Amino acid sequence: MLSIKNLFQEILDNDESFRLFCSIAAGGEMQGGWENGRIAALAPESQRALVPKIVRHGADEDKHGRIFHALLKKRGLRPAEVPHETDYTMLLEKHGIGVAHEQLRRDEPLSELDIVTYLAHSRVTEQRACEQMKTLHKHFADHPDLGRAVKMISNDEDNHLAYCHEELLRLARAGHGRTIQRILRECALAEIRVYRDVSLAVMARMGRILGWPRARAAMLAAGIHGVYAYERLVGWRRMVRLELPERRDALGGPAVPAPEYA
Numbered sequence: 001m002l003s004i005k006n007l008f009q010e011i012l013d014n015d016e017s018f019r020l021f022c023s024i025a026a027g028g029e030m031q032g033g034w035e036n037g038r039i040a041a042l043a044p045e046s047q048r049a050l051v052p053k054i055v056r057h058g059a060d061e062d063k064h065g066r067i068f069h070a071l072l073k074k075r076g077l078r079p080a081e082v083p084h085e086t087d088y089t090m091l092l093e094k095h096g097i098g099v100a101h102e103q104l105r106r107d108e109p110l111s112e113l114d115i116v117t118y119l120a121h122s123r124v125t126e127q128r129a130c131e132q133m134k135t136l137h138k139h140f141a142d143h144p145d146l147g148r149a150v151k152m153i154s155n156d157e158d159n160h161l162a163y164c165h166e167e168l169l170r171l172a173r174a175g176h177g178r179t180i181q182r183i184l185r186e187c188a189l190a191e192i193r194v195y196r197d198v199s200l201a202v203m204a205r206m207g208r209i210l211g212w213p214r215a216r217a218a219m220l221a222a223g224i225h226g227v228y229a230y231e232r233l234v235g236w237r238r239m240v241r242l243e244l245p246e247r248r249d250a251l252g253g254p255a256v257p258a259p260e261y262a
Helices: 004-013 015-042 045-074 088-094 101-105 112-140 147-210 214-233 235-239
Strands: none
Touching (some): 004 015, 004 147, 015 045, 015 112, 015 147, 112 147, 147 235, 214 235
C-alpha cells in the first residue's frame, strides 16, 4: 500500500536514497544559516534589536545542517551533490523570493523593507518546514537514528514560525501591514510552484534510485500535481495569515545544541 510512511521508510532504508535525502536537507538548512547570518550582519539601525533573534535563527539552521551530515556519517555515507532542480532554497532565490543573495554579499546595510521581506519569506517557508517536520515526527519519532533529529528540528521550526508571526505583527502595527500582506501573497504563490517542481524532481530521482515502476512514479507525480492544484486554489492562504503565536519570544534565548550521534 502506498502511504507517506511507507514512502519515507523506503527512502530511509536505502543508502543511496537516504544519502540524497539528507544531502538535500542539509544543503537547504546550511544555506538558510548563511542567509540569516548575512541579514543579521547587515540589519539597519532601526531593527538592531531584532539581530539576536536573526542570529539564533541562523544558528538553528546551521545546526540542522550539521544534524543531517551527522546522520550520513553515522551510516558511513558522504554527502551527495545536490541536483540543481532539487535545490529548493536556491530556486526560491532565483524566482526573486526573499532578499537577493547578490545584495547579501555586499557590505551595505539593509533597509527596513528588506527586513519585512526577509520575515515574510521566512513566514512562508517556515510554514512548509513545520508541516514537513510534523509529518516526519508523526511517523519516525521512535526511529533509532532519525527520531532525535526530527524531534529537535520540528521543535525548532515551530519556534521559527512563531517568531515570524510575532515580528511581522509588530511591523504591521508600525505601519507595514499592506506591504507585508502583498509580499506574503507573492511569496506564497511562488513557493507553492517551486515546492511542486522540487517535489517532482526529488521523487523522479528517488524513483530512479529505488527502481519504482512507471505506474508508481506516475501516481506520485499525480499526487504532487493534485497538492499544487489545491494550494493554488485555496491552500496558499494558510501561508499568509498572521496570528499571535502561543510561543512568545520563541527565539529569545540561546540555541539548543545538536544531539550527539555515536
